[in-house]
Amino acid sequence: MKIVLLGPPGCGKGTQGEKLQKSFAIPHISSGDLLREAVSTASPLGVEAKGYMDSGRLVPDRLVLDLIRERVARDDCRDGFLLDGFPRTVEQANALAEVLETDGEPGLDHVIAIDVADEALVERLGARRSCPGCGLIFNMRFNPPAAEGLCDECGTELVLRDDDNEETIRARLAVYVEQTSPLIGFYRDSGLLRRVDGSGSSGEVSERISAAIQGGND
Numbered sequence: 001m002k003i004v005l006l007g008p009p010g011c012g013k014g015t016q017g018e019k020l021q022k023s024f025a026i027p028h029i030s031s032g033d034l035l036r037e038a039v040s041t042a043s044p045l046g047v048e049a050k051g052y053m054d055s056g057r058l059v060p061d062r063l064v065l066d067l068i069r070e071r072v073a074r075d076d077c078r079d080g081f082l083l084d085g086f087p088r089t090v091e092q093a094n095a096l097a098e099v100l101e102t103d104g105e106p107g108l109d110h111v112i113a114i115d116v117a118d119e120a121l122v123e124r125l126g127a128r129r130s131c132p133g134c135g136l137i138f139n140m141r142f143n144p145p146a147a148e149g150l151c152d153e154c155g156t157e158l159v160l161r162d163d164d165n166e167e168t169i170r171a172r173l174a175v176y177v178e179q180t181s182p183l184i185g186f187y188r189d190s191g192l193l194r195r196v197d198g199s200g201s202s203g204e205v206s207e208r209i210s211a212a213i214q215g216g217n218d
């Protein structure tokens, strides 16, 4: 099963990606996480990517594509994968199709687009805290950890991402509208798109996603 999760920052791709990884036993590949890892180890790619990420702009395709190509070629992706945050432009979507084709692999099975209103996104992102240890995501209002500031899973201190401040959030939303939202039409035309309402609890959204995967096209 090869799935792409599409949607604006803060729509719940990370949380839903973790759930889908468990239900389908496929790796959850977040391009943002791969980039943040490169930044934290100060690899040449990470050093180059950091300025783009801090200002909410997209990292150049050549950097992201190398990371994704290398990741989906690994053994654990033999039975599929779930991409979160990639592709983010029509160019990246074409490059992904090319990678799968060149490797003689079947293409994507589903593209799930999660819809959430802009104001709710800004509110959610400002209250988001993530665990640098295991990657679990919390929301201080809607899904707080049991012990204040600590991850439920591994006890690591939760952090606010550098780019989850209001100015950068607004920049990321504008980038989404301009550069990523054309992918909705792109994947609708190829018959892969399923649109899902991203409001409500993560359990409700995950039920809608399961129904969309089992159901027909949008």
Ligand code: AMP
Residues within 6 Å of the ligand: 009, 031, 032, 033, 035, 052, 053, 054, 056, 057, 058, 059, 060, 064, 084, 085, 086, 087, 088, 092, 163, 172
């Ligand atoms: P995310 O964790 O998906 O919100 O991504 C955080 C940041 O990483 C984005 O604001 C971009 O700067 C960068 N990024 C993540 N995925 C991509 C991608 N597919 N193409 C370009 N930049 C990306």
